[in-house]
Amino acid sequence: MNRSIKKVAVLGSGIMGSRIACHFANVGCQVLLLDIVPKEITAAEAAKGLTLDSKVVRNRLVSEAFQNTLKANPAPLYSKTFASRITLGNFEDDFVKIKDYDWVIEVVVERLDVKKSIFEKVDTLRKPGTLVTSNTSGIPIHLMAEERSEDFRKNFCGTHFFNPPRYLKLLEIIPTPETDPEVIDFLMHYGDLYLGKTTVLAKDTPAFIANRVGIYALIQSIRATEKLGLSIEEVDKLTADIIGRPKSGTFRLSDVVGLDTTVHVANNLYQTLTEDESREAFLLPDSIQKLMENKWLGDKTGQGFYKKIKDEQGKSVILALDLKTFAYQPSQKIKLGIIDTLKKLPTLAERFPAALADTSKAGDFYRTTFADTFRYVTYRIPEIADELYKIDEAIKAGFGWQLGLFETWDAIGLAKGIELIESQGQKPADWVYAMRDAGHTQFYKIEKGRRFYYDWSSQNYQVIPGQEGFIILQNLRGSQEVWSNPEATIFDLGDGILGLEARSKMNTFGPHVIEALSKAISLAEQSYQGLVIGNDSHEAFSAGANLAMLFMYSIQQEWDEVNLMIAQFQKAMMRVRYSSVPVVVAPHTLALGGGCEINLHADRVVAAAETYMGLVEVGVGVIPAGGGTKEMALRCSDLYQSGDPELNILQNAFMNIATAKVSTSAQEALEMNYLRPGDQIVLNRSRLIAEAKEAALELANAGYTQAPQRSDIKVQGRAGIALFEAGIAQMRLANFISDHDKKIAQKLAYVICGGDLSYPQLVTEQYLLDLEREAFLSLCGERKTLERMQGLLTGGKPPRN
Template sequence: MNRSIRKVAVLGSGIMGSRIASHFANIGVEVLLLDIVPKEPNDAEKAKGLTTEHPAVRNRIVNDSFQQTLKATPASLYSPDFASRVKLGNFDDNLKDIKNYDWVIEVVVERLDIKKSLYEKVEEHRKPGTLITSNTSGIPIHLMAEGRSEDFKRNFCGTHFFNPPRYLRLLEIIPTAETDQSVVDFLMHYGDLFLGKTTVLCKDTPGFIANRLGIYALIQTMRVAEEMNLSVDEVDKLTGPVVGRPKSGTYRLSDVVGLDTTVHVANNLYASGEGTDESRDAFILPSVMQKLFDNKWLGDKTGQGFYKKIKDEKGKSVILALDFSTLEYKPSEKVKFATLEATKAIGEVPKRFSVLLAGKDKAGEFYRKTFSDIFKYASFRIPEISDEIFRIDQAISAGFGWQLGLFETWDAIGVKSMLGIMEEANMKPADWVYEMVNAGNESFYKVENGKRLYYDVASKTYKKIPGQDSFILLSNLSKQIVWKNAGANLYDIGDGILNLEFKSKMNTMGSEVIEGIQKGISLAEKEYRGLVIGNESSEAFSAGANLAMLFMFAIEQEFDEINMVIGQFQQTMMRARYSSIPVVTAPHTLALGGGCELNLHADKVVAHAETYMGLVEFGVGIIPAGGGTKEMALRCSDMYQAGDTELNILQTAFMNIAQAKVSTSAQEARTMNYLQEKDQIVLNRSRLIAEAKQAAIDLAENGYTQPKQRSDIKVQGKAGMALFMAGVAQMRLGNYISDHDAKIANKLAYVINGGDLSYPQNVSEQYLLDLEREAFLSLCGEKKTLERMQGLLNGGKPPRN
């Protein structure tokens, strides 16, 4: 069956239902979001004389739920405008409309009787062949399909999104024995390509994959913390970014998810594990979790859990952490372990593990205990929850935001050395691990010919991870590096295309990265036909220029050095724009300051949907001077049409820079003019470099010719400058900005309007670049700019001096 998804009906408008509806709206699908009709009007409705027959009453639940989602942060929609793609209704009046929809997703309360009752009604209205899926996180999928028609069963499946659906990449696909294989294949493909998900095929077992292992790891971590008398702050420090996991750590994650949710899943896993799970007792709640649950201290939803936020006597927000011994809250404390200190200089997460596991302090003991336990448990889950280790790793990484999956982490530690630690802790894994090692296989994964292979337990051989042909993974291409320095690697990724990868901290753009860009363009011009600039960092495409180097020159008043560095940066950006081969950038996560400027000068940008882009230099007391201010003046000039109020268009760009505004998505970056219509937005981060490569090939094959520098940029001169400076003066009089803010803003107004010109006229790019550089240099000589730079470099926020 040739399927296309144009319209999706979501049944249930709670937190998950509304957010799933929002994510489908993000990709341009028309959505129908439905919920129940209230039993009676509320007091406000009664006061207006409304009854349950009034549409406002009948749709109150769905309206309120969706409005809460629209107000929530982080935003579920790429753009507020996309809310218009979601139509609201109720089951009584609008369930009949699902006959016009291609996919029906049920997201109602986790009760089998309620779900089955709803499916009876769905069958009355859905047309044959319509996809019907459930977002359940715990109820067996096959039980929900009982009693349904053959067509329903063939087209029914579990599709378990993780919350929030926009940001967490996991989509578990759980078929039943009666689900048609074509439905499974379609959902796996659609989730990957259109929804941007890591789609993981799961068996219909309790908790599926991610929750089964993730909740086990969370509860066992809390149990070990209790045994070792570790504090909330200590555990969250140990289970955060140092091991490649989110900053939330363990206890903060529990507060965000809601302790009741964790308890519900854990109790279900305990109840369902009898006879099949050798470690089911591990799902019995640790005493502190039970106490919090009994007290209804469930986390963020109740205002307190393992953490509590209060206001101090000065009205400042203070985070308190739970003291396990007293069950009272106390100020969070700075955590320090010798083992963690020893890893500070180790930038790559996989290289930290040997140091962490060897620690002689409490941190090292904690890691040995928790890793041994979860590795043992994961090994025994094959083949129960999955036949393949890579599915387990994909699920835990995408569902919980871990940089490495469980077996990937075990590989990073060393399979044999970890076995010794596990045996010492009486945590021996399943026999198949020993069989693998005894056969001479020393890792769960390996790379051959640029493809990643996994150890297949059933066949006792290595097999290629499926789906790789759609991706380009630089981590698999170490043998294809054609040039490198301390800050960058240059890969031959095939078909005449090079890829430049930044390797500095937060991928900041210092001298090594600039050298890498120049080298990449030079080599591509000589021997290749295109250059992609992209990387696989989980932190940033590029957080901007190397501020530490700039601060050092500024504090020493080495203005000739600053002038040379900024001039070289500008020339590099212009070379990216005016090379003889196409340059395509592939931004993701953060693309700030110089990282944004590089994208502004690419022939094409292929951006991940979650790209947060902005010219943020104002915050540290300077203006964009790598061509960013020039480029925004140029883009505004290109937008002018007869009859436009040109200063209004330019003012938007001016304010974006002056407020250091960062887009909340690639879609918003487009509305801010950082991305243009020619640029491409990709939903699946894993496809980003492959899509950028294809864009470079397309440009080359379509007759790419080297463009010429522009000399037709219309600037506003004194008229625009006067208007903008008047606005700055008003902001200062109202005490909305400081004197130094006003000084920076006036410098920006001068540059973006083309300087002290008597009337609007056309100027060249180089003219504007020179103005940028002069303004930048003068601001680097300001004491208050140096204070702002120092504040950021010291790990805090720049002072608003």
Template sequence: MKKTIQKVAILGSGVMGSRIACHFANIGVQVLLLDIIPRELTDDEKKKGLSLEDKVVRNRLVDTALQTTLKNKPASLYDSANVERITTGNFEDDLPKIKDYDWVMEVVVERLDIKQSLFEKVEKYRKPGTLITSNTSGIPMQLMCEGRSEDFQVNFAGTHFFNPPRYLRLLEIIPGPKTNPEIIDFLMDYGDRFLGKETVLCKDTPAFIANRIGVYAIISGMHAIEKMGLGVSEVDKLTGTIIGRAKSATFRTMDVVGLDTTVNVANNLYKTLEHDESRDKFKLPNIVKVLYDNKWWGDKTGQGYFKMIRHDDGRKELKELDLKTFEYKDAEKPKFKALEASKEIEDLKKRIKFLVNFDDRAGEFYRASFYDLFKYCSHRIPEISDETYRIDQAVCAGFGWELGPFETWDILGVKETVEKMEAAGEKAAAWVHDMLNAGHESFYKVEAGQKKFYDVKSKAYLPIPGQEEFIILDTLKAANKKIWGNAGATIYDIGDDVIGLEFHTKMNSLGQEVIEGINTAINMAEKSYKGLVIGNEGANFSAGANLAMLFMFAGDQEYDEINLMIAGFQNTMMRARYSSIPVVVAPHNMALGGGCELSLHADAVQAHAELYMGLVEFGVGLIPAGGGTKEMTLRFSKDIKDGDVELNRLQEYFMNIATAKVSTSAEEARGLGYLQVKDSITLNRKRQLAEAKAKVLSLYDAGYTQPIQQTDIKVLGKTSLALFEAGITGMQYGKYISDHDAKIARKLAWVMSGGDLSAPTLVSEQFLLDLEREAFLSLTGEKKTLERIHSILFKGKPLRN
């Protein structure tokens, strides 16, 4: 089915409606956002002499909702200008306009009667064949379809976005009883390619997949927490990033989301799931019920499992709830032997196996929670899904887990875990025993470069649909596609005569191993391949250069070593730009410092939409010296257009570095000059490496020729130096910056001006590289710079001295 979505009507402007509208605007779609009209005037409207018939009053609810969303952080828009794609209105005046829209999405309150009433009105104006969906977290599709026309029903489905829709990757697609299968295929593909979502096909069962499993995990975990007598901080220490879950872990997440939201889902599931063997686990334990009854629902009510105390002197003090007395106490800093012992285990899969098998209270908690979750998930097949992988996809994308339940079970060993589960009184579903008895000992495996899942129906391993369109580094590793590696980097053959370089250092920092990897990859590609993709599947592309080695050399005053190190870094970045093969870099999430500089020097960038990119060296008392300062000066020179005021344009680039400006999206990175017109943006991160490879092949097929270093970069010399000096001095006198900030800024100004040249001059890239290296080297000799680096390395906090 060929459908083009140019215009979407969103019916309902609450938190979800407004945020979904923003995300459609992010991808270039025109949006009509509608809501009800108010029934009474506000005092302010009365003072202005307005009536209920005035347009500003009739659209007050929708406009207020949208403005609230625009003010909220994190931002729902990639760029604030995208709001121009959203038009607001109300159901009474503007509902007829939906006849001109390609997709009508209902996002009103979760009440069946209200949804049905709105659908009745929609049918009067909706053009036959128009796609219509309901964004619901649990109302059955069959109930919403009752009384609707045949055309409505065949074009109708459920779409469950998770909040906030820009950031959470899950989009559940739920067919109605008569939905045309082609509509479902379209929604699955559109959500993936255009909205950047993990689209998961769900059955029309209570809470669908993610909330059914995720809320069970939360409430069941609460029972275990209460039974074991664990504290709030103890649980959050155990259930966060240490096991590949969100940093906010359990209790902090519940405070942010709102305890009422989780409880309402749990209560509804308890009422609905009469035949669920674990139904009683949805009953609220006391440590949840007391808070719910007291309306201590978290941030929205000012207190929950945590409470922030604000003192008269401005101090803030975080308190946590004592789960025995239900009084607030000082937040604790818990310690567990298992966590201490696992600190050096960076591989998440190895760490989880270590923790679950550790003999202490942490290990006991992990065993209780994991075993119960495994049992529950096994019994949900085929009720909520016929396939294991859909459950893993939904929970990971909806709740921010790195590994799903069945993936985690595989890590621990299915057979040995089943035995331990049964000894603990948790019996897996019969199909798991059948799988093991047939000699199949894992839920997933890689064969011939394909990741496959155990299919319960056929009792065989089948390829996960759609995976052939992705490049998955873990799969390549299992398929023996690694062709080179060291402790910090690995090179893979990613097919079609293209190789890929992956970093896997801590925070993917760029140290000597990564530099070696980049140079080796370019050498190999120049000899035997069409091109190179540089990207990884870590939480962040790169947090920047490895400061530890620099700090050691600077502390020992080994300035010759530092000079060689900087020169080597610069040469590697220039190698990425000036090699005989196309180099495409695929940054995602954080691409800071050296990670940004590598992207700046690629032939092209295939960026993920969620990109936090910037040159942040100023924060550690330095300037960018991996070619970053040179490159931004070069981009200023090349971007000057007729009518531009050169000094103003140069100052924009200067301030981006001097304020360590980091983009909040790939779209903003383009506006800041970090990305260029030739660079592309991927919405779905799973597609990023494949699209980067396609870009390499496109450059190669177009007849890629090795570029020549540029020698015509315009610098402004004393003219810009004078401007920068005036600004720096003013900021210094006003106490907006410290003396050391001023010193760094003057070094930066010197480089970006090309020194104190008497007139605007054309210089080479190497000229600017030498200047930035000299400036960087001089700053490593500054005591206050070393203090800043020390604070980042050993305290994890920036220092402004």
């Protein structure tokens, strides 16, 4: 059956339902969002003369839920305009409309009787072949399909999204024995390609894969915290990004998710897992029970493991719960020796052995929790998954871990992992011993650019399926490296396309990365068809220029060095624009400052949907000078024929730079003119490098020709400067900006308007590059600029001086 999904009906507008609806709107679907009709009218409605029959009353619950979702931070939509793709309704008046929809997703309360009654109604209205799925996190999928028609059962399964659906990548597909295999294949493909998800095929077991393992790990971390007498702040530090987990850590993450969610899943697991050898582990600690009794559920109730209050001066203060006294105390800034040790190690693979070797309580915590979770997942095969890589993929995509548990185990070695488990008085499953005795030393290995996993049933390695559509640079390391230096690597991506990967801190543009960029373009021009610039970093595509080096030169008043540094960066950006082969840039996560500018100069940008792009240089007291100001003047010039007043177009660009505005998605970057209509947005970031390579090939095969530098950029001169000066003066008068902000904004206005020209006229790119470099240099000589740079380098936040 040839399926296409254009219209999706979401039944239930709670936190998950509304956000799932938003994500389908993100990918271009028309969405119908339905919920129940209120049983009582409110006083406000009665005062307006409304009744229970009024449409606005009948849609009150769905409307309020949807409006609350639109106010959520982080935003569930790529663009606010996408809200128009969602139609609201109720189960009584609008349920019949589902007959025109391609996919019906149930997201109602977690009660089997309620779900079955909903599906009975769906079964009578849906067209044959319509997909029907449930987003349940705990109810067995097969029970919901009982008594339904044969066609319903063939086209029904579980599709378990994780909250928030836009940001967490996991989508578990849970078929029943009667689900048509074509439906399973379609959903695995659609979730990956169109929804941007890591789609994992799961078994219909309690909590499926990610929650089964993730909730177990969470509860065991809480037990270890209490047993070792650690504070919740200490454990959050130990379980955060230092070991490749979310920055929030264990307890802060629990507050964000909501403790009731954790408790619901854990209680359900304890009740249903009668055969699990670790069933008792899901009995909640007394501290959790007490939190539930107090209704201290986290952010949704205003307090949980943490609580935010206002002090006598009205300043926000974070309090942390003492698990011994159950009293809140001011949260402490944690200093742990192991954290400093781990920070010095650049990769996670190096950090885990060091963490386990630590002799303090922190080391005890790591040994206790890692040994227990390593052991636990070995017994979940084949119960929840036949293949170990599915467990790793699910926990990474569902809980935001950079490495799965078997990948983490590989970092210390198979034998040492077994020793660790045994040192805690436990044993892994028998298949792990068999694996070791057969001479195998790791769960994963890479051969010829492909990744393999150990298959317990065949006792051999099998290739991880579905890698054909992905290019993972880590898999190419060594075998397809063309050139490298300490901070960058050039890869042969195949088919005549090179790939350049930055590996500096936050992938900033220092001398090594600039050298590699020049080398990559030269090699591509000599022997290849094109170049892709991108990386697989979890932190950032690029956070911009090397600020530490710039600060050092500026504080020493080495102005020739600063001028040379900026001139070289400008030259590198112009080489990206004017090479003889196509250059495609593949940004993701943070693309700030110079990380934005390289995208502005690419032949094409293939951006991950979650790309946060902006020219943020004013935050450290300067203006964009790697061609960023020049490029925005150029792009505004190209828009002057659109019908909008020219100064309005220029003002939008000026304000984006002057306020250091960062897009909240690639879609918003497009609306800000940082991306262009010909650029591409990719939902699944894992496909980013592969899609960028295809774009480079497409440009090359179309007969790519190097363009001449532009000399037709229309600038506004004094007319534009006068407009901006008036606005800047008003903002200073109103105290919205400081004197130094005013000075930076005036420099920006001067450059983006083309300087002191008596009337609008055409200028060259080099003319604008010279203007922005001169302005940048002058601002580097300002004491308050140096204070901002120092603030960012030392404290992570520049002062507003």
